Amino acid sequence: MKNLCAIYAENGPPSATIQIESRERPQPQAGELLIRMELAPVNPSDLNMIEGTYGIKASLPAVAGNEGVGVVEALGPGVDAAWLQRRVRPATGTGTWQQWVACPASDCLRFPASLSAEQAAMLYVNPATAWRMLHDFIPLQPGEWVIQNAANSAVGRSVIQIAKAQGWKSINLVRRPEVIQELRDLGADAVLLDEPDSLPAIKELCGSHAPRLALNAVGGESVQLLSKAVATGAKIVTYGAMSKQGLRLGNGLLIFKDLSYHGYWVSRWYQQAERNQIDAMFESLAQLNLQIPVAAIHPLSEVREALAAAEQGRRNGKILLRLNE
Ligand SMILES: NC(=O)c1ccc[n+]([C@@H]2O[C@H](COP(=O)([O-])OP(=O)(O)OC[C@H]3O[C@@H](n4cnc5c(N)ncnc54)[C@H](OP(=O)(O)O)[C@@H]3O)[C@@H](O)[C@H]2O)c1
Structure with missing residues (x-):
């Protein structure tokens, strides 16, 4: 019995490097699913x-893919x-694109049955990152504003929906005007273009x-x-680098606003979290x-076509792989 896998044997441009390999279907050993x-x-x-180019490297050849679901x-x-x-x-590290x-079993996560396969497949990385960043840095008060860029990403859309449900207000920066109405419909309190001219509108919205x-x-x-939009003493959390450019900051912002800059990596949270904390977060997200x-x-x-599509910006959502017919 065969198991088709999307593997990479070396590092390189994703859509040119990935290949399909046929391996033996695995047999579950003691304690396994x-x-x-x-x-x-x-x-x-x-x-x-x-x-x-990621913060960790796979030992090669590796089956690609970090999240996804199966039965x-x-x-x-x-x-x-x-x-x-x-x-x-x-389990983390098995490679999901196969x-x-x-x-x-002890390393697998069960998702609440109420979730569709599509939404469950996308829950582990992006919504979890949004949930953790909104809960783990500042005890946000009811009605308090949060601000984010890349607001139409999967993380950004999760931030909008979680903030709305928790009673926080979101200011959302995007680089494309055509997504503004869609994000408002999702529950965004404000959606503005990610450009310096948006600062006065942000200041007017938030007042003091x-x-x-x-x-x-x-x-x-x-x-x-x-950095200009936030309050004195605010926390600015960097979790992605879509522009591939380093943080640009005026010195005065650091000197006079007492801002603090943090990094966030959800993989570290998963490594350190207790199983009951992880399950509780998924229960909350599923609700x-x-x-x-x-x-x-x-x-x-068609994994090569899928990766070529995912490499394009200005998409209207995630690219998914269907792993079995
Ligand atoms: N640190 C962590 O633990 C963690 C966890 C999850 C995700 N992430 C990171 O979070 C980011 C978003 O991930 P995702 O899966 O939510 O993304 P996604 O759904 O694939 O969306 C990508 C987003 O990036 C924007 N974008 C693409 N190229 C850009 C550029 N050159 N300049 C500005 N914006 C650009 C896109 O805007 P358009 O639609 O206009 O193209 C879109 O909003 C990624 O960097 C990812 O690696 C980090």
């Missing part, structure tokens, strides 16, 4: 892993039967209650705008019924 994979997104970090089809000896037919995320995975928390996934000039749009779903056999 056999998972028939359904769907997996193509995230920026997956592309960076293949390029070799438990068989159990190894000693595994509780309650796992059968559940929708799960396989048809079948066998891995220890400027944001104490800013979330940055762009870098470059955009951080200057965030919010977040909606992350999907731009296209490609079969695994």
Whole structure:
């Protein structure tokens, strides 16, 4: 029995480097689940892993993909039967862009049954990052503003929906005017273009209650705008670098506003979190019924086309891989 996998044997341009390999379908060993994979997104970090530009490196050859879901089809000896037919995320490090995975049940995450396969496939990385950044840096008060750039990304859309549900207000910066109405409809309190001219409008909106928390996934000039928009003493959290430019900052902002700059990596949180904390976060996220749009779903056999599509900016949602028909 075969297991088609999307693998990379060297680092390089993602759509040119990825290839399909046929391997033996794994057998679940003691304590393991056999998972028939359904769907997996193509995230920026997956592309960076293949390029070799991410913060960690895979030992090669590697099956690509960090998140995704499948259904438990068989159990190894000693595994509780309650796992059968559940929708799960396989253990970290197994590579999700393949048809079948066998891995220890203790390292798999069960998703609440109320989630669709598509939304469950996209929950582990981006909504979780949004949830953690909104909860772990500042105890936000009801009605308080937060500000973010790349607001139409999967993380950004999660921030909008979580903030709305928790009673916080969001100012959202985007580089394309055509997404403004869509984000308003999603619950954004304000959506503005990510450009210096937007500063007066932000100041007018917030008055004397400027944001104490800013979330940055762009870098470059955009951080200057965030830094000018926030309150004295605010925290500016960098979690992405979509512009591939370093943070640009005026010295005076650091001297006179007492701002603090932080980095965030959700993988570190997962490494340190207790299992019950992770489960509790997914319960909370599932109750919010977040909606992350999907731009296209490609079969695994078209993984190169999927990666080429994901490498394009100005998409209307995530690119997903369908791993089994
Ligand atoms: N640190 C962590 O733990 C963590 C966790 C999750 C995600 N991330 C990072 O968060 C970022 C967003 O991830 P995602 O999966 O939510 O993204 P996504 O849904 O794939 O969307 C990408 C976003 O980046 C914007 N963008 C692309 N190129 C840009 C550029 N040159 N300048 C400014 N904006 C640009 C896009 O705007 P357009 O639609 O206008 O192209 C879009 O808003 C990525 O950098 C990712 O690596 C980090």
